[in-house]
Amino acid sequence: MPDKTKVLVIDDDPAICVSVKAILEASGYEVFTALSGQEGLELFRQVKPDLVLCDMMMEDIDAGAKVAGVIKKERPELPVFLLSTIGEATARTIGLDELGFNGVFQKPVNFDLLLSVLEKHRPKN
Amino acid sequence: MSKNLADLFRTAPDLEDFFAEVKSLGGNFSLTTEDLMALGQAYFERYPEKFVQRNLDEVRLGYQLTRFCLLEKALNDFPEEVKEFFRQAFDKPEAASGLLETFRLSTYGDKLQEYFVQLQASLFEIKTTVDELPKGMIKERFLGGLSTLHNVVYLLKILISRNC
Secondary structure: OOOOOEEEEEOOOHHHHHHHHHHHHHOOOEEEEEOOHHHHHHHHHHHOOOEEEEEOOOOOOOHHHHHHHHHHHHOOOOOEEEEEOOOHHHHHHOOHHHHOOOEEEEOOOOHHHHHHHHHHOOOOO | OOOOHHHHHHHOOOHHHHHHHHHHOOOOOOOOHHHHHHHHHHHHHHOOOOOOOOOHHHHHHHHHHHHHHHHHHHOOOOOHHHHHHHHHHHHOHHHHHHHHHHHHOOOOHHHHHHHHHHHHHHHHHHHHHHHOOOOOHHHHHHHHHHHHHHHHHHHHHHHHHHOO
């Protein structure tokens, strides 16, 4: 049986982490969660995820961008998506790709969309 | 009678007392955008926002606060046993599957789908109110709290459909 796709979820709200983990696990993913940017980077190096979902405002207002920047430096090919409440209009103006994000999911997250995007980013064996 | 959540928050010595007060209202409180703004202001008076080295415990209290109030409002019309099932499922999504099984065998188990649809409609209405808040940190906390509720609704939808 092939290994499950590993998703790393980084969000300062434990309730978000637990609920996203429950949904993704019910959909066949292996999920790791971190409650700060710093913890997220430690876990990123430890578990080598296939995809990262990351909040923006955590220990600092731009912690998510710092995380994405470090990840992209170490593994430029890894898809990193922002989970945020910033709104569609702001998302279009802040230059997400320059910050290291492949895209954004607005909270509350549309999981039909998120799961279809995850499916497209599943590593091909 | 309608109670003002902001006043309740200001007079409650801690969050647990506030939650007990809100729970005792059984969802009978006003939840307009003005009420959300007032509650958000009361929260930020007690826990002022910082933009570097934020106090994550206080930020999390904000999400917990908004989540609790929004859920209590959404459960407004449900029997107490049904409210308790949903409170537990939202509090421990990782245990939702087992909680659903237990609830199916309870007095209200055969009306699960009906209650679930009603809950989704209530949360949709509440989201409309949250969406009307002006951009800023108060809206951010309410969107954060609402997000978890939406996530758990999605999870329950998956679990319910698998057992139909």
